[in-house]
Structure formats: structure tokens, C-alpha cells
Amino acid sequence: MHAIFLAMLRALFSRKPPELLVDFHSHLLPGIDDGVRSFEESIEILQRFQRQGYKKVITTPHISEQFRNTPEIIENLCSDLQTRAERAGLTIKVACAAEYKVDPTFLDKLKSEERLLTFGDKYLLFETSFHSKPMFFDEAVFEMQSRGYKPVFAHPERYHYLEDDLSWIKSVRERGVHLQMNLMSMAGVYGKEAERRAKTMLKEGLISFVGSDLHRIKQWQNIETALNQKLGGYTFLNKQLI
Numbered sequence: 001m002h003a004i005f006l007a008m009l010r011a012l013f014s015r016k017p018p019e020l021l022v023d024f025h026s027h028l029l030p031g032i033d034d035g036v037r038s039f040e041e042s043i044e045i046l047q048r049f050q051r052q053g054y055k056k057v058i059t060t061p062h063i064s065e066q067f068r069n070t071p072e073i074i075e076n077l078c079s080d081l082q083t084r085a086e087r088a089g090l091t092i093k094v095a096c097a098a099e100y101k102v103d104p105t106f107l108d109k110l111k112s113e114e115r116l117l118t119f120g121d122k123y124l125l126f127e128t129s130f131h132s133k134p135m136f137f138d139e140a141v142f143e144m145q146s147r148g149y150k151p152v153f154a155h156p157e158r159y160h161y162l163e164d165d166l167s168w169i170k171s172v173r174e175r176g177v178h179l180q181m182n183l184m185s186m187a188g189v190y191g192k193e194a195e196r197r198a199k200t201m202l203k204e205g206l207i208s209f210v211g212s213d214l215h216r217i218k219q220w221q222n223i224e225t226a227l228n229q230k231l232g233g234y235t236f237l238n239k240q241l242i
């Protein structure tokens, strides 16, 4: 009995944080959304990612009715950030995509076949309003998939409209939509309900990817907390994006 107890303790304390290598959800281009305010802040965040063992960061500014960014705006700032990261001596790779909000402008973009920013193998990161599920959610998923995109639903655990019923989100996953949990949900940053939903989704094997969704350097400590204490033992697809 004593030996079993000791083995359990050893297993508990030897659990390593997951080796993620790539983060693909953050807001590190200054001045174009609610993320960082300066390139200095971006560089400081990239340094922390590198120190944590990450090899690549794909940053994803908002594109929505509120933040009317275009691929060109994002790509220009992205190459500026890449140059600055190299000059700062960083070895971590920097790339850019976007986080699209499912609203009428997003549907228009899809239907008119505008160029959309994706990452990896045509993965398309999208989010919805936090309070109500958009009526055209199903239509948006259909339009994405029928154009060959692989939709990745950002931080499902954070949507208040889910409450404690996960049957809808399971049906979304069954339709081939990947779910991306925010690391900070595991550190309780978005409240107890989001933390509870995140843990349930993890246990039920619904989560394909995790992302930082980092907006500011002051949030970094929460990332380390989540990585070191809450996620040992799970595996995610992030590594495939290297």
C-alpha cells in the first residue's frame, strides 16, 4: 500500500508541462486591436515564449466589425515584428494569421472568396460573441469547410451561452471543427465557470489545441501557472504547426 502511494506521489510530481512548441493564438502586433501597445512589449513576450521552450509564435490579431484589419495590414506589421525579433537576437520564429469573429462581415468575406489568413494546413481561427451564439454559426462553419478551410473555434470554454450544457459544443466538434482552449482558462483567469468547462472539455477529449490568447505582458505569469500545474499528462496538436 505504502509503495503504491509513493508511486502515485512520484507520478504526480514528475508530470511535465506539455511540450507545445507552437503558440498560434495571441495579439502581439501593436496598435491594431486590443493587444500589446508597443513592439517592445511584443519582443518581451516573444522572449518569454522562447525561454519557455516554444519554437514558433503565430500571432492572430482580431478581424471583426470592431477591428477592421486586413491581411495586408497584418502582414506588413508582421514583417516589422520579424525583423525586430531577429535584431533582438531571438531564435523563435514569428508568423501571423488572424482571429476572425463570426459576424455578417465574416460571412461576406467567405462568400466573396476574399483572401483569409490561415495557419498550418488551412486552419482558420474564429471566435463568436461571448454572450450569444450567432444565428449564422452553422452557415459560417459550412462556408468555411466547403471552401477547404479547417475551422478552429477559439476558447469555447469562455462563451457564457454554453452554460453547463456541452452537448452543442460536442456536436460542433463532431462536425470536424477543432476546439482551441485558452491556457489561462486553466489558471482560472476567466472565472470558475470557464475553468470548469475547460476541465470538462479536456477530460472528454474535445480539445485539439491550446493557445495563450495573450494580449499583454502582464498576463504571462498565468501562462506559466497553467503550463506547470494544470496540463501535465495531456497532448495537443500544436506541435504539428512547427
Ligand SMILES: [Fe+2]
Binding pocket: 025, 026, 027, 099, 154, 213
Ligand atoms: Fe484572441
